[in-house]
Amino acid sequence: MEIFDKLYHMTAFSGLTPGMILMWLIAFVLLFLGVVKGYEPLLLIPIGFGILIANFPLVLSNGMGMGVVPSEEAEGIAHMTIIEIAKEYGIINFLYYLLIKTGFLPPIIFMGVGALTDFGPMLRNLRLAFFGAAAQIGIFTVLFIALATGLFNIKEAASLAIIGGADGPTAIYTTILLAEHLLGPIAIAAYSYMALVPVIIPLVVRLTCNKKELQINMKQQDKLYPSKNEIKNIRAVKIIFPILLTAMIGLIVPSALPLAGMLLFGNLVKEIGTSTDRLSSAASGPILNAATIFLGLSVGATMTANVFLDLQTIGIIVGGFFAFGISVTGGIYAVKIYNLFNKKKINPLIGATGLSAVPMASRVANDIALKNDPGNHLLQYAMASNISGVIGSAVAAGVLITFLG
Amino acid sequence: MNEDFSTAVLLMAVGMVTVFVILALIVVFGNWLILIVNKYFPQPVRSVISQADAPSHEIDSKKLAAIVSAVDIVTKGRGKVESVKKVD
Numbered sequence: 107m108e109i110f111d112k113l114y115h116m117t118a119f120s121g122l123t124p125g126m127i128l129m130w131l132i133a134f135v136l137l138f139l140g141v142v143k144g145y146e147p148l149l150l151i152p153i154g155f156g157i158l159i160a161n162f163p164l165v166l167s168n169g170m171g172m173g174v175v176p177s178e179e180a181e182g183i184a185h186m187t188i189i190e191i192a193k194e195y196g197i198i199n200f201l202y203y204l205l206i207k208t209g210f211l212p213p214i215i216f217m218g219v220g221a222l223t224d225f226g227p228m229l230r231n232l233r234l235a236f237f238g239a240a241a242q243i244g245i246f247t248v249l250f251i252a253l254a255t256g257l258f259n260i261k262e263a264a265s266l267a268i269i270g271g272a273d274g275p276t277a278i279y280t281t282i283l284l285a286e287h288l289l290g291p292i293a294i295a296a297y298s299y300m301a302l303v304p305v306i307i308p309l310v311v312r313l314t315c316n317k318k319e320l321q322i323n324m325k326q327q328d329k330l331y332p333s334k335n336e337i338k339n340i341r342a343v344k345i346i347f348p349i350l351l352t353a354m355i356g357l358i359v360p361s362a363l364p365l366a367g368m369l370l371f372g373n374l375v376k377e378i379g380t381s382t383d384r385l386s387s388a389a390s391g392p393i394l395n396a397a398t399i400f401l402g403l404s405v406g407a408t409m410t411a412n413v414f415l416d417l418q419t420i421g422i423i424v425g426g427f428f429a430f431g432i433s434v435t436g437g438i439y440a441v442k443i444y445n446l447f448n449k450k451k452i453n454p455l456i457g458a459t460g461l462s463a464v465p466m467a468s469r470v471a472n473d474i475a476l477k478n479d480p481g482n483h484l485l486q487y488a489m490a491s492n493i494s495g496v497i498g499s500a501v502a503a504g505v506l507i508t509f510l511g
Numbered sequence: 512m513n514e515d516f517s518t519a520v521l522l523m524a525v526g527m528v529t530v531f532v533i534l535a536l537i538v539v540f541g542n543w544l545i546l547i548v549n550k551y552f553p554q555p556v557r558s559v560i561s562q563a564d565a566p567s568h569e570i571d572s573k574k575l576a577a578i579v580s581a582v583d584i585v586t587k588g589r590g591k592v593e594s595v596k597k598v599d
Contacts, residue, residue, distance in 0.1 A: 232542060239527070260515040335545045355533065498533075
């Protein structure tokens with residue numbers, strides 16, 4: 107009988123709690139969404155797996171699990187060396203404190219995103235960049251709502267509100283600096299709602315736009331009112347643009363530079379072409395892929411049962427949805443107001459893509475336009491406001507960090 | 512709590528204005544950049560052989576387009592394709 111007792115204590119069964127089993131279910135749901143449904147698989151699968159491995163008891167020799175230990179719970183962890191953290195708290199805490207807590211990975215991911223981004227559509231339709239600004243209204247509106255619930259202090263509310271920018275790395279970076287203890291639920295909410303862009307945008311569009319507005323054909327409008335600035339050397343413009351923009355952001359919102367600067371550096375090495383092809387390939391390939399794995403696993407591992415299962419998490423899930431919805435609505439109404447005063451009309455779907463969920467928001471907008479008019483291909487126009495949304499959300503994050511960080 | 516709300520009002524005003532200012536500057540400087548590049552660095556019009564110039568039995572239009580694009584990328588826009596010959 108004693109041997110069975112020893113065997114039982116050797117396994118993890120003795121330390122299991124109902125909270126851990128609930129967290130497994132959440133992990134399985136995320137894995138299901140990533141593997142079977144194909145929603146943001148590159149992130150939801152590492153995050154889901156990170157949650158799973160973080161919710162087993164007694165993994166390490168010192169009796170600890172693999173979940174990330176918050177710095178406020180582990181006395182002195184903030185002053186330990188990385189080697190000591192690895193020995194004492196295991197590999198996941200090593201990754202978390204080295205790569206996440208330092209704010210290293212989100213800018214690295216932005217560099218890779220920059221190397222995959224083409225500013226061409228935005229440069230060809232510069233006036234559409236304004237709608238990337240309008241769509242940031244969800245961030246600042248939800249800041250109020252979150253404060254009004256009484257569940258969040260202002261730093262936590264700002265971290266929740268940045269979900270409205272629809273940009274995972276920006277949400278993670280802001281949260282690391284303002285409310286690190288909410289990193290897990292905020293990252294999950296941000297990426298889950300980004301995965302649900304094909305559901306959220308059509309829902310908001312249905313509530314706010316009529317068929318006539320959705321049938322505005324952007325190419326026809328361009329023929330009726332042609333643009334004065336035809337670009338005669340797009341390559342030169344694309345190379346100078348990231349350098350110019352970096353200087354501009356660095357001067358006006360320097361706190362946005364870790365994100366925006368890395369995004370624009372990645373874009374610059376892509377646009378230069380063959381002479382920096384190796385840098386561009388590294389940034390958009392191995393570095394981005396490795397960063398995504400470590401970010402996903404570490405963020406997932408922050409979601410241990412005692413951290414995740416509370417009222418704030420529910421507030422983040424609900425608040426994140428509102429932030430997304432209000433941002434899409436803000437973009438749509440900005441276009442409607444613009445159309446009141448201009449002859450050259452813009453399809454409101456362009457405003458709906460002012461989020462930074464690139465390129466999914468643009469694809470969804472294009473699909474809706476084609477359903478209403480099979481000849482209305484507006485992908486390139488939607489990409490213009492979509493890309494400006496990436497810059498807009500990074501700038502909004504910079505403002506929040508400057509005032510609250 | 513009231514102090515938090517007044518900070519939130521300030522953040523909304525400063526945040527939205529900053530985002531609009533940055534994107535407005537992008538529009539303004541972007542247009543200037545395009546004007547300057549158009550005036551001083553317009554891309555030279557490159558002569559590219561047309562389908563009619565190439566013997567139709569040797570290469571089809573898709574392959575020709577791929578070759579022209581590859582030369583364009585590798586030579587950073589300086590090279591031009593004048594003829595394409597099939598080598599046995």
